């Protein structure tokens with residue numbers, strides 16, 4: 001995949017604050033499964049996975065930009081008024097693709113890795129915004145070996161093509177909301193610091 005000429009900071013705290021208590025209330029109201037290590041709840045996903053009566057899209061050359069499928073809110077998002085408001089805030093500005101809740105069990109680590117397409121520098125790729133919903137002081141997110149000071153309800157752009165890892169040595173599960181979106185001019189204007 002081609003890269004473009006500007007380089008963004010590897011982390012940008014965006015000027016939006018959301019209500020983590022309201023989000024957590026709605027997450028707790030979902031039919032949460034017990035899990036070991038890591039669990040994902042889809043809030044918006046490829047339409048044919050949300051509604052199995054819909055056709056599977058044809059194979060795409062490139063799945064990074066999100067245009068290979070239609071995207072549809074799941075039942076979990078539709079029944080969550082405030083989470084829907086948070087997602088709608090971004091839907092009003094740009095095309096939102098994958099939206100998920102990422103749960104990391106206490107005592108678990110995600111080893112250092114890179115996600116090959118999730119950066120503004122990658123042409124024709126969605127980017128991912130991260131909003132922490134639940135965490136305690138035992139959760140650390142390292143990007144390029146430097147801790148990102150994630151706080152509840154904040155909204156971060158993270159350049160996930162760079163090496164990152166997560167430790168949860170806390171006593172509660174970590175829950176993040178991630179919202180993937182096409183980086184149009186509005187999104188870029190929030191992230192790029194000229």
Ligand SMILES: [Fe+2]
Pocket residue numbers: 113114115160164
């Ligand atoms: Fe990652």
